[in-house]
Amino acid sequence: MGKVVFNITMSLDGFVAGPNDGPENGLGDGGDRLFTWYFSGDTEVPISDGQMVLKVSAQSAELLKAAFASYGAGVWGRRTFDIAHAWGGHPPGSPAFIVTHTVPQEWVKEGSPFTFVTDGVESAIRQAKEAAGDKDVVIATPSILQQALKAKLVDEIYVDVAPVLLGSGVRLFDHLETKQFELERIHAIEAPGVTHLGFRVVK
Numbered sequence: 001m002g003k004v005v006f007n008i009t010m011s012l013d014g015f016v017a018g019p020n021d022g023p024e025n026g027l028g029d030g031g032d033r034l035f036t037w038y039f040s041g042d043t044e045v046p047i048s049d050g051q052m053v054l055k056v057s058a059q060s061a062e063l064l065k066a067a068f069a070s071y072g073a074g075v076w077g078r079r080t081f082d083i084a085h086a087w088g089g090h091p092p093g094s095p096a097f098i099v100t101h102t103v104p105q106e107w108v109k110e111g112s113p114f115t116f117v118t119d120g121v122e123s124a125i126r127q128a129k130e131a132a133g134d135k136d137v138v139i140a141t142p143s144i145l146q147q148a149l150k151a152k153l154v155d156e157i158y159v160d161v162a163p164v165l166l167g168s169g170v171r172l173f174d175h176l177e178t179k180q181f182e183l184e185r186i187h188a189i190e191a192p193g194v195t196h197l198g199f200r201v202v203k
C-alpha cells in the first residue's frame, strides 16, 4: 500500500492563493507569483498527460519527476476542480477523486479520469488508495488536507515555498482547530526561486 502525501506551493506567509480566487482568476489576486518557479527554469517536466510542460531548474525537476512518478491517484476539492476548469480532462495525478456535494454530470462518462465523491474525504482517500495500488495518493488542495490531517490520514507533507508574502488569500493551514501535529523533516532543498520542504507526519 502506498502513502498519502500532500503537495502544494505556498507563500512564506502561508497562502496558496491570493484573494478573490475563482474560475476567472485562478490563483487569486497576485497569486500567479506562487507559480513563477514552475516556468522559470530550463528543464522540462511534462505533466497532465503531456498537456502541460513545466520548465524548472534541474534541482526542482529531479524532485518533481520523482514525485509525479510516485503518484497513483489524486484527491482534490471541488473548488480547485472548477478553478482549474477540470484541467481540460487531464488532471495532474490521475485518476482524480474530486470531493464535492454535487456531481458535474458532464464529466460522468466513459473514459472520464474523474470520480466524484459525495460521502467525504475519508471515502475519497480510501477509493484513491484502492486505485493507486502500491503507488502514493496525492492530495493537493487545502480543504482536503485539513480534513485528512484531522482524520490522521496524511503520511507526508511537501510544501514548495515561494519567496513572496501574499498578505491575504487562501490559507493552507486553516480550520485545524486547536489540534497540534508533530512533524519530522524529510528534506529542505534550496532551488532557484523556491525552497522545497518535506515532512513526515508523526502518528
Ligand SMILES: NC(=O)c1ccc[n+]([C@@H]2O[C@H](COP(=O)([O-])OP(=O)(O)OC[C@H]3O[C@@H](n4cnc5c(N)ncnc54)[C@H](OP(=O)(O)O)[C@@H]3O)[C@@H](O)[C@H]2O)c1
Binding pocket: 007, 008, 009, 010, 016, 017, 021, 022, 026, 027, 028, 034, 076, 077, 078, 079, 080, 081, 083, 099, 100, 101, 102, 118, 119, 120, 121, 140, 141, 142, 143, 144, 147, 170
Ligand atoms: N498553490 C498551489 O499549488 C495550489 C494548488 C491547488 C489549489 N490551489 C488553490 O487553492 C484554492 C482552493 O482550495 P480550497 O481549500 O478553497 O478548496 P478545495 O479544496 O479545492 O475545494 C473545496 C470544496 O470541495 C468540496 N468539499 C470539500 N470537502 C468536502 C466534503 N467533506 N464533502 C463534500 N464536499 C467537500 C466543497 O465544494 P462543493 O460544496 O461545491 O461541492 C468545498 O467548497 C484555490 O484558490 C486554488 O487555486 C493552490
